[in-house]
Amino acid sequence: NAGVTQTPKFQVLKTGQSMTLQCAQDMNHNSMYWYRQDPGMGLRLIYYSASEGTTDKGEVPNGYNVSRLNKREFSLRLESAAPSQTSVYFCASETGTFEGKQFFGPGTRLTVL
């Protein structure tokens, strides 16, 4: 039982490059979330998916897209990376939606030059 896994752990991009962050959970959770964490800003919600086939914007969705591939997997795509997207990205999952405890992955540290 791995919980929530994320790949890659680290990534360096040049401005304008694209990439996809992968997230998978093996707890049969309905809801999945993508956050970014920046110093002094706390965790901010980018997008979430309350169930397979649905996605919704969070607090800071601009510059990102998501795909809920199936119940297990939820990916985050940066189409044209910008230095402002340098951050640590966390994926999380939860049985319900915004009501119980969330399980977080280990994070992806992304640097955009």
Add this chain to the structure above:
Amino acid sequence: SQKIEQNSEALNIQEGKTATLTCNYTNYSPAYLQWYRQDPGRGPVFLLLIRENEKEKRKERLKVTFDTTLKQSLFHITASQPADSATYLCALVGNEKLTFGTGTRLTIIP
């Protein structure tokens, strides 16, 4: 606008003493309040959840209080140990949103 404040960025406590962390909020009517622990380089880990109709919750050496009149939650770690050193985040659940505070970095000094 809605705001969550955790009392300080950093807190140093002597081993064996009780550490008390504060989470204040404004312009919220949260249904739940949660506390998470985050170690350097890792994702947050859920610790406790307290509902708006609960005054206090305990789990081993941890105690959380929730005062909806004062709009404040207190998080206590009794008999603190160096292994309790971490960043602690509060998070409010309300209006179908979960919003995190910026965290308090707790250091337990041996």
